[in-house]
Amino acid sequence: MASPFCCTTLVLSYVSIALVVTIFPTLGTGSTRLATTSELEMEAKALLHLGWWSWHGNDTHNRCRWVGITCNDAGSITSIDCSWVAVSGSISPQIDALSSLEYLDLSHTGLTGELPQSLGKLTRLKELNLSRNFVEGSIPSGWGNLKNLKLLDLSDNRITGPIPSTLGNLTNLELLNLSENQIIGPIPSTLGKLTNLELLNLSENQIIGPIPSTLGNLTNLELLNLFENQIIGSIPSTLGNLTNLELLNLSENQIIGPIPFTLGNLTNLKQLDLSFNQITGAIPPTLGGLTNLEFLYFTSNQISSFIPSELGNMKSLVELDLRKNKLNEGPLPSQIGNCSVLEGLYLSNNHITGNIPFEVFTCPHHTLDLSHNFIEGEIPHNDLILYDLDLSHNNLTGMIPESSWFLGTLNLSYNSLEGPIPEYLINRFSSDSFWGNKNLCGNLPDFSPCPSKSSNKLKIVEIILPVLCFLAFLALGVLLFLRSRAEDNIPEPNVTKNGDLFSILNFDGRIAFEDIIEATNDFDIRYCIGTGGYGSVYRAQLPSGKIVALKKLHRREAEVLAFDKSFKNEAKILSEIRHKNIVKLHGFCLHNRCMFLIYEYMARGSLFCVLAYDNEAMELDWIKRVKIIKDTACALSYLHHDCHPPIVHRDISSNNILLTSNLEACVSDFGTARLIDPDSSNQTMLVGTYGYIAPGQVSKL
Numbered sequence: 182m183a184s185p186f187c188c189t190t191l192v193l194s195y196v197s198i199a200l201v202v203t204i205f206p207t208l209g210t211g212s213t214r215l216a217t218t219s220e221l222e223m224e225a226k227a228l229l230h231l232g233w234w235s236w237h238g239n240d241t242h243n244r245c246r247w248v249g250i251t252c253n254d255a256g257s258i259t260s261i262d263c264s265w266v267a268v269s270g271s272i273s274p275q276i277d278a279l280s281s282l283e284y285l286d287l288s289h290t291g292l293t294g295e296l297p298q299s300l301g302k303l304t305r306l307k308e309l310n311l312s313r314n315f316v317e318g319s320i321p322s323g324w325g326n327l328k329n330l331k332l333l334d335l336s337d338n339r340i341t342g343p344i345p346s347t348l349g350n351l352t353n354l355e356l357l358n359l360s361e362n363q364i365i366g367p368i369p370s371t372l373g374k375l376t377n378l379e380l381l382n383l384s385e386n387q388i389i390g391p392i393p394s395t396l397g398n399l400t401n402l403e404l405l406n407l408f409e410n411q412i413i414g415s416i417p418s419t420l421g422n423l424t425n426l427e428l429l430n431l432s433e434n435q436i437i438g439p440i441p442f443t444l445g446n447l448t449n450l451k452q453l454d455l456s457f458n459q460i461t462g463a464i465p466p467t468l469g470g471l472t473n474l475e476f477l478y479f480t481s482n483q484i485s486s487f488i489p490s491e492l493g494n495m496k497s498l499v500e501l502d503l504r505k506n507k508l509n510e511g512p513l514p515s516q517i518g519n520c521s522v523l524e525g526l527y528l529s530n531n532h533i534t535g536n537i538p539f540e541v542f543t544c545p546h547h548t549l550d551l552s553h554n555f556i557e558g559e560i561p562h563n564d565l566i567l568y569d570l571d572l573s574h575n576n577l578t579g580m581i582p583e584s585s586w587f588l589g590t591l592n593l594s595y596n597s598l599e600g601p602i603p604e605y606l607i608n609r610f611s612s613d614s615f616w617g618n619k620n621l622c623g624n625l626p627d628f629s630p631c632p633s634k635s636s637n638k639l640k641i642v643e644i645i646l647p648v649l650c651f652l653a654f655l656a657l658g659v660l661l662f663l664r665s666r667a668e669d670n671i672p673e674p675n676v677t678k679n680g681d682l683f684s685i686l687n688f689d690g691r692i693a694f695e696d697i698i699e700a701t702n703d704f705d706i707r708y709c710i711g712t713g714g715y716g717s718v719y720r721a722q723l724p725s726g727k728i729v730a731l732k733k734l735h736r737r738e739a740e741v742l743a744f745d746k747s748f749k750n751e752a753k754i755l756s757e758i759r760h761k762n763i764v765k766l767h768g769f770c771l772h773n774r775c776m777f778l779i780y781e782y783m784a785r786g787s788l789f790c791v792l793a794y795d796n797e798a799m800e801l802d803w804i805k806r807v808k809i810i811k812d813t814a815c816a817l818s819y820l821h822h823d824c825h826p827p828i829v830h831r832d833i834s835s836n837n838i839l840l841t842s843n844l845e846a847c848v849s850d851f852g853t854a855r856l857i858d859p860d861s862s863n864q865t866m867l868v869g870t871y872g873y874i875a876p877g878q879v880s881k882l
């Protein structure tokens with residue numbers, strides 16, 4: 182609300198102040214300037230004219246204690262802060278009597294009337310905030326005298342007329358906010374003199390004419406917002422000098438010409454919005470240098486040529502929106518997949534050709550919109566989590582992959598896809614998602630059922646089966662040979678790429694990433710129930726009430742490149758294992774910011790812990806212990822004899838045997854066993870090598 186009441190501090194001797202002021206009249210900021218009695222009387226009168234404290238009547242004696250007013254020691258008013266207090270009415274021209282005023286904040290007070298010319302006489306003003314009112318009239322050119330002004334906020338009013346060029350004299354200005362008014366006319370080139378300016382917001386007005394190139398002198402600028410005006414001409418290349426800029430918004434204007442390559446110098450930029458203009462030419466590859474950029478919006482322009490692969494260098498990019506342009510040459514660069522935190526990729530309504538790079542499907546996008554292009558080839562086969570996937574109106578061919586897609590919305594309509602619509606998609610999406618693909622089949626309205634495969638079955642039995650048997654024997658022979666040769670010589674996995682993968686397997690419908698973050702308050706320590714060599718274990722209660730255990734990998738582990746593929750394989754294998762004595766893996770997330778596995782929650786924790794506490798260990802009598810050994814043996818037998826290919830755990834210990842509330846034992850932790858750094862002493866079991874690790878290593882229990 183309002184600022185502190187004045188004169189509640191030390192009451193100093195008037196004489197001593199007068200003395201100081203007389204001897205050093207220009208001392209300090211001048212706020213203790215001695216006001217004459219008549220000046221003070223005029224101030225008191227001005228307050229009555231302003232009329233914002235009418236409940237005090239005509240008695241201005243205690244004016245320094247009125248709400249929102251602060252005086253200096255001489256009794257002269259230095260500050261009026263009535264923001265969010267309903268003062269209403271207009272600003273009386275007599276306000277110029279408040280000659281000591283440095284601070285005037287009347288924002289959101291219901292103020293009406295015109296901007297008074299006389300305010301320009303208050304040359305001590307440092308802050309003038311009249312924002313969010315109903316003030317009319319134009320900005321008086323006399324305000325150019327307010328040389329001490331640091332903040333001028335007139336935003337969200339009904340101000341008309343042009344920006345006076347005299348505002349260029351306010352060289353101490355740090356914030357100039359004129360947004361949300363009806364200001365017309367050009368941006369005066371004199372604004373280029375405001376070299377202390379940090380925030381310049383002229384958005385939502387009717388400003389016409391070009392962006393003066395002098396704005397390139399405002400090298401302290403952090404925010405430049407010219408959104409929604411009628412600015413014409415091209416973007417001056419001098420804007421590339423504004424290297425402190427964090428937000429540049431020129432959207433919804435009539436800007437023409439190319440994007441200057443100098444914008445690539447704005448390395449502090451977080452948001453660049455040029456959307457809804459008539460910008461032409463190509464995207465300069467220099468923009469790849471904007472490594473702090475989080476939001477790039479070029480929607481609805483006439484940008485042509487191709488998407489430069491350099492955009493893959495924008496490591497902080499969260500949203501890339503190039504919709505409704507004329508991007509036409511060549512396919513999507515696979516480097517877009519390097520944008521590891523990218524959540525939204527919007528490229529619809531362009532003329533993009535070529536295939537969808539596999540890499541694009543490895544980002545944990547929330548939204549991927551490639552619709553209305555000329556994209557061809559097959560949909561990459563990859564597990565991914567997306568909320569919205571729109572590939573409609575392209576030339577995609579081939580089958581819809583049987584991946585573990587986790588989707589909110591799906592649109593594959595109007596392509597040339599063929600074959601069966603996968604069952605897991607049929608259950609969740611309607612015909613609309615697949616419409617316009619002549620050769621798709623499936624159990625959905627408007628689609629013909631898929632032809633039965635019985636005619637093929639004979640072939641499988643007669644030809645493929647013997648071949649498979651032969652191959653299986655061959656493989657077995659090779660495996661036995663290798664096993665005899667190199668028990669410890671485990672080959673490196675052939676992993677070259679560090680993709681980002683996020684997949685949460687279908688479990689009780691769905692577990693959303695958000696649910697997990699919410700359930701653990703973004704992996705807050707309060708939910709941590711244990712820590713190990715690879716990471717920490719958290720307990721998370723999902724919105725459905727179900728409790729799961731999350732094993733989150735330490736960041737260091739998560740940064741090792743080769744883990745992507747091996748982890749993915751591991752997670753897949755584990756998700757296929759179903760045994761009552763093996764802990765169930767419900768899902769996983771692999772992304773360089775966040776890697777975790779989602780397990781069934783085991784109420785009693787590890788056998789090691791139970792044995793470590795005397796009273797719990799006592800409860801575990803011999804009959805129960807034998808049962809735990811039996812359970813463990815069952816799990817191992819299943820892994821070794823019932824899984825194809827067999828799986829060897831390699832790290833059975835009391836730490837890795839977890840107990841349910843009924844003291845049933847479950848073997849855990851083989852997912853992460855492989856995630857140990859291959860270079861470290863903890864050697865790992867790698868893709869394709871399970872089955873020939875020495876059985877001797879199996880039971881350490």
Ligand SMILES: *[C@@H]1O[C@H](CO)[C@@H](O)[C@H](O)[C@H]1NC(C)=O
Pocket residue numbers: 238239
């Ligand atoms: C305040 O002053 C005005 C004119 O100056 C006068 O008409 C009015 O009666 C005064 N009110 C009080 C309460 O003294």
Ligand SMILES: *[C@@H]1O[C@H](CO)[C@@H](O)[C@H](O)[C@H]1NC(C)=O
Pocket residue numbers: 312313336337358359360361380382404406
């Ligand atoms: C400027 O004014 C608008 C409207 O009142 C407000 O939303 C914005 O936060 C203000 N400040 C800046 C720096 O733009």
